[in-house]
Amino acid sequence: MNNREELRQLLLRSLDDQLTPAEADRLAEALRQEPWLQKEADNWREFRGALRELHPAPRPDFVQRVMTALPAPVARVITLQRLWPVAIAASLLALVVAAGWVFTTSGSVDKDAVLGLDELTTDDVYVLNNW
């Protein structure tokens, strides 16, 4: 690679901050001494500036377009997925509260207490049997 080509490569890499400190010093010195290299640097800067102008103009309705196109059922699934832990926690809490109420009223949480059978009397059985 001849000297000119080498300097061109250094110049190009410098535009993307890819030079080592030694290379940067070498390029800086060459830019001071070589008018053709300075012109090349100006040309590259203009070229890259023109590329930046290819960025599209903003579109005022773009966000609305996206929001309208969003899949609504997926949004609901995402919400339900987030609610599962809350639903499970609420169910467990309800069970604990119910068990606490049964214990408070019946003094135990055995099967008869939960089903309310320990509160039935012989008269209740007679009425139910003859209904």
Added chain:
Amino acid sequence: MTTVSDDTLLQRARQGDQRAFAALVERYEAQVRGIVYGMLGNDSDADDVAQEVFIRFFRSLGNFRGQAQLGTYLGRIAINTALTAAEKRKKRRWLPWEQVRQHDGWDLADTSSDPGRGELRDSLRKALAQLSTDYRSVVVLRLVEGFSVAETAAMLDLPQGTVASRLARAQQQLRTLLADVRPT
């Protein structure tokens, strides 16, 4: 005015807050449209593809756990979605000539008070479209959209050295192509 962070908006969006998701779309619209336009040209399909990027992002909200910057993550989706669209476009070969011209993406999306500058942009778009997708993607991300070499490498999942060398070769190729396509 305090700007709400991406993390906060993401958290709200995952919980079903549509306004939070809309804020994210607004925040990254320019970046995503820029990448898609750069890869596909100012084509009527480009906005549809850019829209598709955000729909894919919406569907993957639960999967994104901050393993990369949100801009990088969206940039990756944009590049991949644009590349897929570009492949599909290549397969549309047997169109009548009038439809091919409508799809070639050469329509100017903006006008310039400086006709010379507008011609240069038009020529650059044509030259950019002739680059391979490997070269075009580094040029679009680094030189059109202004991402750093490191950010470009992260979006393309490439080593920084590879990005830098592709950039150098792509720019030289563009300058050569520009000399060929510019009107005299």
